[in-house]
Amino acid sequence: MASTASHVSFLPPILTFCGAAVVAVPVFRLLGLSAVLGYLAAGVAIGPSGLSLVEDPQTIATVAELGVVLLLFIIGLELKLSHLWSMKRDIFGLGFAQLTLTAVCLGGAALAIGFSPKASFVTGVAVALSATAIALQMLGERNDLPTPYGQRSFAILLFQDLSVVPLLAILPLLASGAAAEQTSLMDRLLTVGETLAAIAAVILVGRYGLNPFFRVLARSGAREVMTASALLVVLGAALLMQEVGLSMAMGAFLAGLLLAESNFRHQLEADIEPFRGMLLGLFFMSVGMSIDLALVREQWLLLALAAPVVLLGKTLLITVLSRLFGARWRDGLRSGTILCTAGEFAFVLLPVATGLGLMTAAEAQPVTALAAITMLLGPILSTVVEKVLSRHREAEEEPDPGAVPGHEGELESRVLVIGFGRFGQIVNQVLLAQGIDATVIDNDVARIRDAGRFGLKVYYGDGTRLDVLRAAGAEKAEMICICIDDQDAMMKIIEIIHENFKNARSFVRAFDRIHAVELMHHDVDYQIREVFESAIVFGRAALEELGTDPDTAAATANDVRKRDIARLVLQKEVGTMGGAELVVGAKITPEPLKAPTGKAKALSPETRDILGEEVL
Incomplete structure (x- = not known):
């Protein structure tokens, strides 16, 4: 020893x-x-x-x-x-x-x-x-x-x-010459x-x-x-x-x-x-x-x-x-x-x-x-x-016709997308459709290999690390899209962005209503629940298939969307349950956006037990 x-x-x-x-x-x-x-x-x-x-x-x-x-x-x-x-x-x-x-x-x-x-x-x-x-x-x-x-x-x-x-x-x-003899x-x-x-x-x-x-x-x-x-x-x-x-x-x-x-x-x-x-x-x-x-x-x-x-x-x-x-x-x-x-x-x-x-x-x-x-x-x-x-830099703000192209071209992407799963892939499809090449970070080898078919700049790395974000060009990005499926990691990334990359707008994937309210409290620039819009579209298509006029179905879907956003903002301002969430053990429960026209009706004994209905 x-x-x-x-x-x-x-x-x-x-x-x-x-x-x-x-x-x-x-x-x-x-x-x-x-x-x-x-x-x-x-x-x-x-x-x-x-x-x-x-x-x-x-x-x-x-x-x-x-x-x-x-x-x-x-x-x-x-x-x-x-x-x-x-x-x-x-x-x-x-x-x-x-x-x-x-x-x-x-x-x-x-x-x-x-x-x-x-x-x-x-x-x-x-x-x-x-x-x-x-x-x-x-x-x-x-x-x-x-x-x-x-x-x-x-x-x-x-x-x-x-x-x-x-x-x-x-x-x-x-x-x-001197060493030739040796x-x-x-x-x-x-x-x-x-x-x-x-x-x-x-x-x-x-x-x-x-x-x-x-x-x-x-x-x-x-x-x-x-x-x-x-x-x-x-x-x-x-x-x-x-x-x-x-x-x-x-x-x-x-x-x-x-x-x-x-x-x-x-x-x-x-x-x-x-x-x-x-x-x-x-x-x-x-x-x-x-x-x-x-x-x-x-x-x-x-x-x-x-x-x-x-x-x-x-x-x-x-x-x-x-x-x-x-x-x-x-x-x-x-x-x-x-x-x-x-x-x-x-x-x-x-x-x-x-x-x-x-x-x-x-x-x-x-x-x-x-x-x-x-x-x-x-x-x-x-x-x-x-x-x-x-002290005399005003003239330097004019564009320089002789400017040299960036030596880190891929690091000058306007958008940095963290996560290339099912959500991130669709986001990149939309960006690519308008000719916007994003730099993508993911730590899944299979996803990186899949991204090769997209022609994207996808790099292996942990998006929760400040050094990785900096290396990927977060300081130059106009927007950082967080598309991962780990809520804890997502909140860590948001904190890093707000502390170190204040010029970048944060667009975040939310999982549910609770997560959306939490993101709003963290002042993200944009958030959307991953299933909300697809469910709205799904419901609108169901109305049309059931015979509702397409314009009426669209107006109904849009009304639901507006009411949901209004409630979301209210829940952010006054608390997700108007203060009731402070009670130990309280949980946020889904609430209808419009008053129901009738009382819920259970169709089986098991359901009646769950709803607490009395047996007639």
């Missing part, structure tokens, strides 16, 4: 990280700054250059890299070939231009101060990449991701993320073959194995198993890529990309999101801890000149390029300040390049410090510029 000391040993660092985050992040948020900046400052404070509360930052950084891995997995989940194609101009045009021109300028500057050509190339591309985690976090905090400048910023980040893979493949080729041609070919085999294995398993795998797990109904399986897929693909010499991020990205069309996509994203957020926070803190204040003091002049040059230079380049691709100057400037920092992958590319002999430690250390400093100062610059521009 483990000793008490062994249990306690890992608690101090955990408490240190939690305490630093709990103190720093709220303070920076109260100052109107990004949470990312709070994490970075907390890392500086507790790191070796600060209070030295963490003894081994490198070990923490290794664990924190999983945050970037999970981020790339979610980016892969959000990608589809159709989305890539619709954004092709900004991704492969604007993104390529930004990365190329920025890398050339920064690489040229590194060459001018004495770096070797290969080190200058690595420096240029490492600092030209932007911090995906910081940019997406800030865009999310501002709710600006769907805006034109947010979409263009995402397109640039997307190209940068896609370019990391070939960049990691190019570095060993640049070093191959590595035979057969060994190099074997390494290339292993890499291609690993990529092929991830693609084949992802394409043909993951959906059946998740389908079997979903039938078990165990939510924690789905979470474990999501982590298994992400980390398994990441480990496989690492074993063949590629980045873990590439494996996670491939896994996400292959699951982008999966019906389980939103549930997977919701399961991964808490781990991603926690580990990304840890990653930012590890970046803060990596800032060597002694090195900063030693080379303060170089870093003091280089940091503003990088921030302002990248901002200027992105602003001009965005303008050339159709953006307004103001939107281009906002994109520039969002993307002016160096990126997370600088901390991946620089160590790899150093290990391959492309640059010396003396060259890599100041570049690493420069990248960390830009990540510290960039959010401040972006926040200041955003506050200045926000």
Whole structure:
């Protein structure tokens, strides 16, 4: 049995990280700054250059890299070939231009101060990449991701993320000249073959194995198993890529990309999101801890000149390029300040390049410090510029003809339907008849398979979970239709909608009169009892079949409908039984909408006993 000391040993660092985050992040948020900046400052404070509360930052950084891995997995989940194609101009045009021109300028500057050509190339591309985690976090905090400048910023980040893979493949080729004497041609070919085999294995398993795998797990109904399986897929693909010499991020990205069309996509994203957020926070803190204040003091002049040059230079380049691709100057400037920092992958590319002999430690250390400093100062610059521009935002309300299509097209559905049972299917039929494609959530595998025949966007997920609703686009939906058959779950969803998605109208399926009154008390925008209208239509058809004039039958049915609605409203205002429901044990009983013309008559002894009639 483990000793008490062994249990306690890992608690101090955990408490240190939690305490630093709990103190720093709220303070920076109260100052109107990004949470990312709070994490970075907390890392500086507790790191070796600060209070030295963490003894081994490198070990923490290794664990924190999983945050970037999970981020790339979610980016892969959000990608589809159709989305890539619709954004092709900004991704492969604007993104390529930004990365190329920025890398050339920064690489040229590194060459001018004495770096070797290969080190200058690595420096240029490492600092030209932007911090995906910081940019997406800030865009999310501002709710600006769907805006034109947010979409263009995402397109640039997307190209940068896609370019990391070939960049990691190019570095060993640049070093191959020095390693040629030590590595035979057969060994190099074997390494290339292993890499291609690993990529092929991830693609084949992802394409043909993951959906059946998740389908079997979903039938078990165990939510924690789905979470474990999501982590298994992400980390398994990441480990496989690492074993063949590629980045873990590439494996996670491939896994996400292959699951982008999966019906389980939103549930997977919701399961991964808490781990991603926690580990990304840890990653930012590890970046803060990596800032060597002694090195900063030693080379303060170089870093003091280089940091503003990088921030302002990248901002200027992105602003001009965005303008050339159709953006307004103001939107281009906002994109520039969002993307002016160096990126997370600088901390991946620089160590790899150093290990391959492309640059010396003396060259890599100041570049690493420069990248960390830009990540510290960039959010401040972006926040200041955003506050200045926000005072003159009236002109931005005009439509932008160059707006980029949403990268999350299916998440911009006007309607979100929760439940694809017999009720939800008919609701979707009506919406589809008018060309309205709803996003549907259901946690029944058979229903998801059936929905495939409708051509609907149906995803596996638990509609009572806030993270699933957010992942499915509830924040962008105009209307959320709740069509499930679990009353408790339904009331939980209504509470979540009213608390978190106030702009969405709530349309709810009610089971009976009692449930309808309860829904009215919860201020839903619309509710209907699932059998009420069908019973009204049924009764009207019966009247017509019995010889009643169709117009009279229709008027009678409409009169019953009006009287029922009037009583329902009255019961909501004064209580379902006018106060009698407060008596312990009292139950709501059906009442006629019109006074009966005669007394009930029992036709059998058993019925007379039930009605309490006296035997004549």
